[in-house]
Amino acid sequence: MKNDEGMKLVVDGKDFIVNGINWDYVPVGSTVTDPGIWIKSDEIIKAAIDGEMSLLRNMGVNAIRTYNIHPKWVTYIYENYGIYTMPNITFGAYGLTLNGIWTPQTDYSDPATLEVLMAEAIGLVNTYKEIPGILMYMLGNENNYHLSWTSAETADIPVEGSEDPNKKAAARALYKAFNNATKEIKKRDTNHPVAICNGDLLYLDLVKEECTDIDIYGTNMYRGISFWDAFQRVKDELNMPIMFAEFGSDAYNARDNQEDQYMQAYYNVGNWKDIYQHTAGLGKVGNCIGGFTFQFSDGWWKWNQTINFDIHDTIATWNNGGYSKDQNKESDNNMNEEWFGICAKGPTDSRGLYKLYPRAAYYALKEVHQFNPYKEGITQKNLNHHFKNINLKDSVLKAHGDKASFPFTFEEEAMLPFRAFDNGATIEKVANSNLNGNHSASVLEFNKVMNSAWYSGFVFDDMLTATPIIDLVNGTIFTLKICSPKAGVNVRVKMEDMDASGAGNPSFYVDQTIATANEWVTLTFDFGSQVDSAYTFKRIAIFPDFDDTNQVPVEKGAMYLIDDITQH
Structure with missing residues (x-):
């Protein structure tokens, strides 16, 4: 919905701010492509879902972003916990299989590739279009970055666009494919919006030219405490709502070589304040409809993705100067892929289940999500007051009292109990x-x-x-x-x-x-x-x-x- 105040997502007739989180269920010792609990009995799957969704509901989360979830569990989560699902397909982000052969880098101008991708998009809408609890559809995961990357491992993020004509041509083909898939989805379902997931604002000019049928500009964005000009640029250049598909901070301090829960909470709270400030009706850009914190629990599989699934690796794999709290100098690698969970992950039991131990960010975000930017009479002054009263030191203490205690490193600002x-x-x-x-x-x-x-x-x-x-x-x-x-x-x-x-x-x-x-x-x-x-x-x-x-x-x-x- 667009009006003079800005842009909003409306669900069942009510203004809906997306207080979302990226969610999966990957036990320590396995990788995201393993079947895990999903091939086990309904009793075990329910036990896993109940444990995690109870924590999410308590935190104020109202939507999850996830891949390959069976429709009946979408409905189960919605009916039992009031949490919507945004199903996501990768749309060739990490490569795809063509004629039985794995292709590590997707060519979005290739007819055979486009046929496979279109079938994936149609399968998405046909699977979920009648399912209670679906919020919207999302296509891709920072596919624009993967025009240069040739694996699932993350390198330094290219924020600025490339002037290489070959890369520009490849990107244009990508966005044409996104838009054609969007049109096919809308032919089959007119009740749910369609979003793409772009990496930051890279190739925004091509998105404007080619993605004329998408409803929401989704983006994975890691810029530190703020998203800076993202809201204004998306409004000016696309005239479209912006939603953050991924953002946040890891909980490992690469400079000090130890866990740092205070740091993670600091960046996450700052990001959410930026999101709420730019929702409709609060006097700023007014085109933000929310986002999905990355992520709910640590991914022990992410560093190498072929080995060490049972080791919580502490190797920083890419550099981001926006997170200077864990850098000695701006060129230092400081982003620890396996430590982005706002919950720490316990060992796997005989049923393939595990416990989660909320970190300080969990408790801080629980306070964040108590704020409703669409409540009548809310102003920027109310928002500033709410966030000023979120005490990160208290969140650290709560986490340590809730078994997310170890290790005690004493580098956080709070004195431990x-x-x-x-x-x-x-x-x-x-x-x-x-x-x-x-x-x-x-x-x-x-x-x-x-x-x-x-x-x-x-x-x-x-x-x-x-x-x-x-x-x-x-x-x-x-x-x-x-x-x-x-x-x-x-x-x-x-x-x-x-x-x-x-x-x-x-x-x-x-x-x-x-x-x-x-x-x-x-x-x-x-x-x-x-x-x-x-x-x-x-x-x-x-x-x-x-x-x-x-x-x-x-x-x-x-x-x-x-x-x-x-x-x-």
């Missing part, structure tokens, strides 16, 4: 004062003062509820880095208040000894021989100097430094 005991011992986050073996900027400082008890230490627990927060199904091995003012110190890590069916509250501990003084060492604490991996605990306690009655009088700031508490 650790507390010290006994007799004056203190714990606080400080700047790292000893770079001998650890270059982290921030660490924990545990100060065991002279009158502290011999058993003093610090704990991480959920002091507000009785909910178990340490889940050993995620691993029974814990490591931590520690820097001690003296050698020979005994360090104890203890799991306390086990949540089990047996009587009492048993606890288990492992001791390790620090061999050297005044340098960082990594200690490993393996609970596997003591504790069943199904156990959960309500508290983890760490004693940096256990059973030591001969304390060295060291000034505060140089006692015990702790970093990178990690579960394996």
Whole structure:
């Protein structure tokens, strides 16, 4: 719908802002092309969907972008969770099979190729046109980039168009094919809009000339905290609504070589503020109808796509200066493909299912989606007030209290919920004062003062509820880095208040000894021989100097430094 205020998507007679997310179900150890749960029983598929859609509904998501989902599950998701589906076809983005031969780069001017692509588009509309819960159709996935790329792996994104006449001709053929497929879809279904998925604004001039029948300009766009001129350019050059098919941030800080939930939440919240600011009626460009955060859970298969499906790779594969929080210099690779999930992914069980552990971005976006830009009387002032009150530090704390806890890296701006005991011992986050073996900027400082008890230490627990927060199904091995003012110190890590069916509250501990003084060492604490991996605990306690009655009088700031508490 277009009017003087801007452009809107209307669903069942109501203005609809797309609070969407990219969604799939790919267990650790498999890749996106594996059949996974989809060839298993309905009971298992429902268990997977129920677990994830409950989280999505709680977050305020009203639409998912996905591929190859069976129509009956589209309806199940819609009827049980009120979440719409935007089915997507790749439209040759990653190559296609012609006459039994795999072609890695699609030629959109080839008649045989166009026949295959048109059949794919017609299959899309014929499969879903009568299905309750369909929001719209989407064609492609940044196919314009893949005119240059020859694999599914991501390289540096070409934001500016190419003046190479051969590439321009190939792109023109692509957009003609998009438009012809759109017309065929509309012949068969006049009730659902059709969007394409372009990479950023590359070849926007050709989109204007060739894609005259599409309804929505969809784009994958990674520009950092803002989309900048995208809204105005799409309005001026296409006079069309813009929808973001992918955007967001990874949760891995390539500069510091560790997870960074605060950073991910920061960029995601900034992107959504930009989206809402440019919806109809709020006084800015007014042509944005929403978007789909990328993505719901981590893709452990994405780095190489042929190996290491059971390894959470931390190799940054492309460079983007818009995300400077994890770069030393603008040319550094900083985008970690396997870490874009706003939920961390647990191990796969015997049924092929897994748990999700929401990161800080999940909780921050839950607050984001409580805002309705189409509510009567809403202004930019209301929007600014809403986003100003989203506390990213609180989101980090919520994530750590909801088992997305490990690793604790102490680089986020929030202080994590650790507390010290006994007799004056203190714990606080400080700047790292000893770079001998650890270059982290921030660490924990545990100060065991002279009158502290011999058993003093610090704990991480959920002091507000009785909910178990340490889940050993995620691993029974814990490591931590520690820097001690003296050698020979005994360090104890203890799991306390086990949540089990047996009587009492048993606890288990492992001791390790620090061999050297005044340098960082990594200690490993393996609970596997003591504790069943199904156990959960309500508290983890760490004693940096256990059973030591001969304390060295060291000034505060140089006692015990702790970093990178990690579960394996």
